[in-house]
Amino acid sequence: MSEKKSASGEPFTRRKVLTQAAQGAAMVSISFLNNLLPAEVASAPSNKTSYPAEKIIEFETDKLKVTVDPVTCRWSAELKGSEMQINNVHFLPGDDFVGWKVSSSFRRNESTKFGSFDKVTLHGAKAGHLDFEFELSCSKSGSDILVSLGRSNQTEVPIDLEDMDYFVSSDVRLGGTTDKWISFGTQSRNRDYYDLLPVECLITSKVYAVNHVVRDMDTGNSLLMGHITTSKGASRFEVTQGWRGKGPDRMKVRGYCSYKVTVPKGANFKGEKLLISFNYDALRAMEHQADLISIAHDIRLKERRPINLDDQELVANNYSRYHGWMSGGSAANAKKFFEDNGLGSFYWGMGGPGQQGTFGFYGSGGATQGRPSRVTYPVECFLPIRTPKYGGQRVIDFSNPLTIRLERERALQWACTDPGETGRAEMDFADWWDRWPGQFNPYMSSMETYHAGGMPWREAIDQRSPRKVVRSNMQPVDHSYGIVDICRISEDADHGYEASISPLTQTEFTGLFTESVLGSANRAFYNGRVFWNDGDGFHIYKYNSSDGKLYSYGEAKVTAVFHAIAGSTLFISEAFDVPYPEDRIELMKRISPPTMDVAYPVDLFIRKPAHIWNMPIERAFGQWNVLAVFNFTGKVSRDIFEAKLDAADDLRLAPDKEYIVYEFWTKKLIGSFKGTFTIRPLNPYDCDVYSIVERQPYPTLVSTSRHVRHMAFDVKDSRYDAEKKVLQGISRAVAGDPYQLRIYVPDGFSGKSVKMGNRPEGATMRTDGSLLTVDFTASVSKDVEWNVFF
Incomplete structure (x- = not known):
């Protein structure tokens, strides 16, 4: 790490670095890009400039000022007109540049689907190591900094790759002091939530998977670190207080990706695009991240899966329906209840589940909510282990081409049944999905095997059954970009409103309304951009309660309105087998159906949970x-x-x-x-x-x-x-x-x-x-x- 080179905040100079390298025994190998890549340089457009490896690259955009040192593979950036900056950023293992042969290039005004950028590219090679291609792209008009790190194996042997740093800095500043800087972030598993913690308290680093946001509570100055793509590596973002004896005005950050793969000889990958954004509005920055994710994965949610209010059957079955299987209800009860209380015109029918299909992530297990049972593929389609979750079920191996082919056939068969009808394919019970030992293809990461199992369903629905949707429950949220339409953004939340649960029970989740409140706030930036957010089913009166209590009107009003505002689905988990008070019927009438408008939590960085x-x-x-x-x-x-x-x-x-x-x-x-x-x-x-x-x-x-x-x-x-x-x-x-x-x-x-x-x-x-x-x-x-x- 960078600490062994210099203390946080210590002046960083080329002379010091080169002196240290010389004393270490060997000077870095310097080469010119026009000698290393003559064909590329000869054909390079006029906006691309080749640099000798030892030349520092300095440039400015409308909002950013950036310095890159190719020799040390370090860079710094600041938001012009502010105190916000990130200094001495490195990515090489151990922050050790000795022995790396590095070349660089600079391209102005590169037009991409994310906008126009000035981009620095560093190519590096070292005997016995994976070659790297590091890209630093800085927005011409905004404050986006995109970082990408690709690797290739030019050695003669396979190389194991676990975690890989994309950027590490011990000197990141927002202005002011860290006691005013509040840390917030989003996890991958939908049952993991967030904390609001002062950075000065982060003696041990706080890690989030989707984004990590730090906001100054006095000025609004903010830093967002997050991912844009999730193709192979699963991102992580760390924040630690960075006093180091220099004063409480900086923090240490780290952005990296977990791969857990074996890279074979001759293989290469581009790496993920990670976002660094200094800004004055953290909520808008999170929404902007979601917009970039949508662009990167070509989601176009409102275009491809709109909540079309002129298609009543689609809205009723996919977004606003009866969802009472956990409350002891039945379709017959619901149908009679809706008819007797005149609710059909508000929910456009009972809003039943429609045709259902189930992804084959785990091998055994029965049907749920009318979905088919888990798959029974040949033994070679499963890993030689059983997961400790879900009763020790077998883990399906989507790195095996046979598994992928069988899943594609199953998805197509399902989608071709009543192709004009509504319905949903469920992605469920995969929240512990990971890179397991014994895979058919050890070069496929957990991200890639997850995509291999999910994309056949996405493609089958798009091609054969466009009125159906893909919905997820217990799964890693960030693995699902471009696959899932409706995403559960909380743990099960239809077990009740609130309860006093002792910390001594070490309960992992409550199953209460709390789950919806926290999960909806934590992932509001996704809604209407990457997914339609589903806060899970909810109650307004009767459910299977262990204490036999019914929902009060106040509890019913809060939970019903919260689901009608914070999310884009309405799944009422009621038995509907007793007479209901008129005020609950009125609640049901006023919340349905959802529209394509989405809300954001105003006080997300002020209180947990957000109330506004x-x-x-x-x-x-x-x-x-x-x-x-x-x-x-x-x-x-x-x-x-x-x-x-x-x-x-x-x-x-x-x-x-x-x-x-x-x-x-x-x-x-x-x-x-x-x-x-x-x-x-x-x-x-x-x-x-x-x-x-x-x-x-x-x-x-x-x-x-x-x-x-x-x-x-x-x-x-x-x-x-x-x-x-x-x-x-x-x-x-x-x-x-x-x-x-x-x-x-x-x-x-x-x-x-x-x-x-x-x-x-x-x-x-x-x-x-x-x-x-x-x-x-x-x-x-x-x-x-x-x-x-x-």
Whole structure:
């Protein structure tokens, strides 16, 4: 590691390094790129420059200033105009450059699918070692730094490769001191969550697998380290406090990948693309990482697997359905319950599971939720071990071409059955997936074997059954990019709301609502970009509880609304075999179905769990926010629920504009704000869901009664005609369900009359201060045109 070369923060000079190397016995071998790669240089485009190996490369982009020393294979970068910097970064094993023959090149304005970059490439070779190709790409217009490290085996023997450093630095700064720097990160297994820890407390490094984010709580200055690709190596990101006697103003970071493979003679791989991003908004940086992951893996989720509200069967079966197998329910119970309570038009049918298929990750085991049993492939398709998880089941070997062929045949057969119907293939019970001994192909990593087992199902559905989806449960989330459409982002969460579990039990997971709350916050940046996030099933009344208790209304309201806001699926885990209180029926009506809008946890870096979720919504007819605030427990905590939210930083709104606020459950016009919005206190087990709409000089629709997402589902169009002085729109209506329009009326306007298109339904109007409400009940479940005259 770099510590044995120089102490953290010590001045780093070429003379010192070269002197140390000479004293060590041998000077680094220096060569020129035009001697090493004459053909490449001769044909190089004009924006590519070849450098002698000893020449330091310095360049600037719009936001970054970068220095690369090819001799030592070290580099540094800073965000211009800030105190944020990463210094003396290395990647060579042991930070030992002696004996490496290195050449370098520099390319300006390289156009990639991730944007335009200036790129430095280092090629290195050393007897008895894997050759390397290191790429450092710096965004021309943004703050992205992409790091890639490929290896090739030019020796005469296979070489084992375990972990491989991509970047290590003992001097990373955000400005200020580490007691204000909060560490947060995302794990690979969906049952692992996060902590909020001051960097000054990280005497032992904290490691995350998907990303590691450090944010200064005073300034918002942030560093994100995360992966963009997951082709062969499983990434890890470490953060440790870095005082080292120099003062609490820096930290140590490490980004590396785990391979656990044997690289045969002549083999090579490109390496993953890892992201380093200095920024002023950590939440947006995480979302940006997800956007880059989507580009890298060609996901295009909203295009390929949209939550299409015009396809009722697809939404009902894949995104909003009955999910009661753990509650002792049955399809017959649910069907009768939905019919008796008029829920069919809200859930567009019972929302049954549809046709199901099961990935073959483990060999034995029975069917679950109507899915087929595990596969029984020939013995050579399995590893010579049994996993300690899941009853000692055999581990399938997807490094064997025979296994892959059989799985592809099975997936195609499943997809070709009723290809026009909805349904899902389940990826389940693979959260302990790893590189096991005895593989047919020891050069395949766990990432590659996982992909080999999953891609046949992805391809079969895309080619033969486009209305079906791939859904995952217990699996490594980051292995699933480009394979899975709907991803469980928590452990089982339908075992109850809360419980007092003693730490002495060493319970790995609770199975409680807590799992959904933590997992949804931890992985919100994925939602709508890489996956549709599934917070697992939930309850509103009756379930198989060990203590025989039922959900209270407060618990039901919080969990139902949380799933309707934080995720993109609604799987109600209820038995539906007893009469339900009317307030629970009302909850069910107001949360379904989901839309393609997604929310983010505003206070993710402030409190665990996050209590405040903001959902920006954009339609052709307007933009607004849905802001949800939750009190998950039986305690009143005014420091949380009297918080002040900044319009720009927290809500992503214009700081100089005025906004109207309406609350869904209390049916109240809260008022207006500019610059800062103050959340009102909440009672235990309660939630508020605000609609925040920009104030206009004319009457404006601010909410409707149909859906907790305030207009996002039901309003298909709305506009004000200033000439005719009419606010007009089109709404999805449910037969027999009382529907209300909530309209903000500025001074100088008053409601005159309402017309419901050519429909016979009547409507009533009521004014209360600046709020005008229009009520009507549709006789059929069709679109309703409405016109409100002023």
